[in-house]
Amino acid sequence: MSKPPIVPETTAAGIALDPxxxxxxxxxxxxxxxxxxxxRKIRPGFTPQEDVRRxxxxxxxxxxxxALPKGHIIGWAPPPKAATPAASKAGMSKAQKKNEKRKEKRKEKKDEVEAVKDNWEDEDEEGEGGAGKDKEKGETVASGTTSPKDAGADALADKLDKLEVR
Structure with missing residues (x-):
């Protein structure tokens, strides 16, 4: 049996347990x-009016x-906590880790496919010719690729084409 506390807890009426x-x-x-x-001693079983619960x-x-806590807004939920990938992978089996990697690769591939191009006219021009000639040098280049020298110039030209002057 444990010892009673030195300073006993009292009820609303001031009744305590004598240690x-x-x-x-x-x-x-x-x-x-x-x-x-x-x-003063209190008879066993006696409950004063102050201690009687409603x-x-x-x-x-x-x-x-x-009942909702005071100040709670109906329909509001706290934002979800950020997922910790290192902690979640610690309890996974080999197969689960492998499947997780596959999911991530599929998701990355899907994101690449769904990327929206800024200028749809460029896509139509590339699609018609497939492989075309480099205008300045006359070399045949696969569609979508440019020589390293012209990459910076082409990027600048594309940006200038997209600008609209009003």
Whole structure:
């Protein structure tokens, strides 16, 4: 059996459990004029009016239990916490890790395919000819690729074409 606390908890009426005798008592206290009130024993089973809890029906108790906290906004949910991939992969088997890698690769591939081009006219021109001639040098170049020298110039030209002057 554990020892009772040195400073016992008291009820609303001031009743505490005496640590030496394990009886319910009202501990002695000091009056404002300096005299001491004697400790009073409480009969077993007695509950003073201050300690009687208010009766709650089952429906009332259930409604209070389900009530939203004060200041809660209906429909609002806190944002989800960021997923930690290192922690989640620690508990995975080999097959689960392998499947996770496959999913990531599929997702990356899907993102690349779904990338929207800024200028749809360039796609039509490339699609018609397939492989075309480099205009400045006369070399045949596969569609979508340019020589390293012309890459910077082509990028600048594309940006200038996209600009609209009003």
């Amino acid at each position: 030496r005798t394990l009886e319910r008592v009202i501990p002695e206290s000091r009056r404002s004029d300096g005299t001491v009130r004697k400790e 009766f709650r029906g089952t429906r009332q108790a259930q409604a209070e239990a389900n």
